[in-house]
Amino acid sequence: EGLTLVPHIPPGITELQQLDPVRFGTKRLYLATVGKGPVTAVQVNGKPWREFDKDSVFLPYADTPDEAFIVIGLGGHAAAYPLPVNRISTLTLYPYIRPQVLSQEEKHLVELKMQAEAFQARLTAAGFGHSYEAAHAELIVQSIRAAQGRQSLLATGRIARLPEVSEAAADKSYVDAASGLYEGLAKLMKTYGQSSDERERKIAALWNKKK
Secondary structure, eight states: OEEEEOOOOOTTOOEEEOOSOEEETTEEEEEEEEESSSEEEEEETTEEOOOBOSSOEEEEGGGSOSEEEEEEEETTOOOOOOSSOOOOOHHHHSOOOOOSSOOHHHHHHHHHHHHHHHHHHHHHHTTOTTSHHHHHHHHHHHHHHHHHHHHHHHHTTSSOOOOHHHHHHHHHHHHHHHHHHHHHHHHHHHHHHTOSOHHHHHHHHHHHTTO
């Protein structure tokens, strides 16, 4: 029927924005807090929201917008923040510069990205474009773009290289993050293929078309 948000913000933080959405059914929630202490004001998409108390905010599913920018004012602060948030990323400004020769890790990431994007396209065509599974695939794509964007920034000198051992560890962490997200989705699709739920079997079939 609804979702209850209970802010637990560390005391040293007085302003927080979450740029990646929380998925609530087919809805996407972007959360922000201003101030510290009890909840004293809430806005949803720039309009006052009344369903809250000092400890929590309640979002009835039917009344929550499909894309909701939620600002929670704490300790007497007004729930006012520029909305929607500016989501232009460094990756938009500095797209991936593909090297002439790809390393094994880069080839692996390119392949995973292509598979995730193709799965997204099949889900959208089948009417599952706003599903959790599509969002998981999008997270894989974003993770790989982040890894590629980092390499572009290094190549153009916009960020400094770390010491050799740290640089190798940083590179590996990006590859491991993307690979882990992909493997998690692959395991989920395996369980979907054996599910008694018709929807899950349909999505598994869309996943298996990649083979």
